[in-house]
Amino acid sequence: MTKELRKILLDASSGRGDLWKETEVASRILLAGGYPGHNEDIVALEDVKDCIELENLISRGAWYFQETDTWKEEAWTDYCPGCNVAYCRGRYTTGQCE
Ligand SMILES: [Zn+2]
Numbered sequence: 001m002t003k004e005l006r007k008i009l010l011d012a013s014s015g016r017g018d019l020w021k022e023t024e025v026a027s028r029i030l031l032a033g034g035y036p037g038h039n040e041d042i043v044a045l046e047d048v049k050d051c052i053e054l055e056n057l058i059s060r061g062a063w064y065f066q067e068t069d070t071w072k073e074e075a076w077t078d079y080c081p082g083c084n085v086a087y088c089r090g091r092y093t094t095g096q097c098e
Contacts, residue, residue, distance in 0.1 A: 023055040025075045029065040037064025
């Protein structure tokens with residue numbers, strides 16, 4: 001992992017700013033590593049320049065970290081402001097409420 005990417009992930013995982021909770025959780029998982037596919041996820045993110053770009057990229061792709069227990073337990077427990085349903089995947093995957 002590059003120094004730049006580590007800094008972006010640290011920023012995103014701190015919960016500051018306007019990032020989605022999903023981005024914060026993803027950053028924590030990416031920093032911790034230790035799951036199958038971690039290297040592939042990091043390589044795919046190596047060129048991001050800031051937290052916004054990180055969020056855009058993460059929200060569009062399919063990632064190995066999405067298979068981790070941490071992600072399944074933490075990322076989808078907030079309620080969608082659009083439909084007031086927890087686990088609204090549309091909001092995260094396309095940005096549009098389903
Ligand atoms: Zn929704």
